[in-house]
Amino acid sequence: MQNINPTDLVDEAGACRFLGGEQTPVHRSTLWRGINSGRYPTPLKIGPATNRWRVSELADFLEKAAAEAAAERKAAAERKAAAERNGEAA
Incomplete structure (x- = not known):
């Protein structure tokens, strides 16, 4: 993606590329599902x-x-380390 200023606005295709990358942009239906669910x-x-x-x-x-x-x-690694210290199977 070309140089983008944080104050810039992007269209739907630009938002999909920004979230997923140039090679594998987020699909537009995924974008809208994420918006409707409050994720994006x-x-x-x-x-x-x-x-x-x-x-x-x-x-x-x-x-x-x-x-x-x-x-x-980090939390998963800490849980695993604690389990190993206690002799539990990971």
């Missing part, structure tokens, strides 16, 4: 059939998701 940021409605996403909101979502995944990996 909601777009700005700038016209009757025109939506745009703030790059900063998409980036914040990715940072939060990465932090949650890292915390879960």
Whole structure:
């Protein structure tokens, strides 16, 4: 993706690429399911059939998701280490 400023707005295809990457963008139906479930940021409605996403909101979502995944990996590793110390099967 070209250089993007956090204050930029992206269209649906841009949001899909931002969330999934250039090679494997998120499918548009996955994007909308995520929006409807509250997982992904909601777009700005700038016209009757025109939506745009703030790059900063998409980036914040990715940072939060990465932090949650890292915390879960750390917690799993701690549980495994505790089980091994107690002689339990992992």
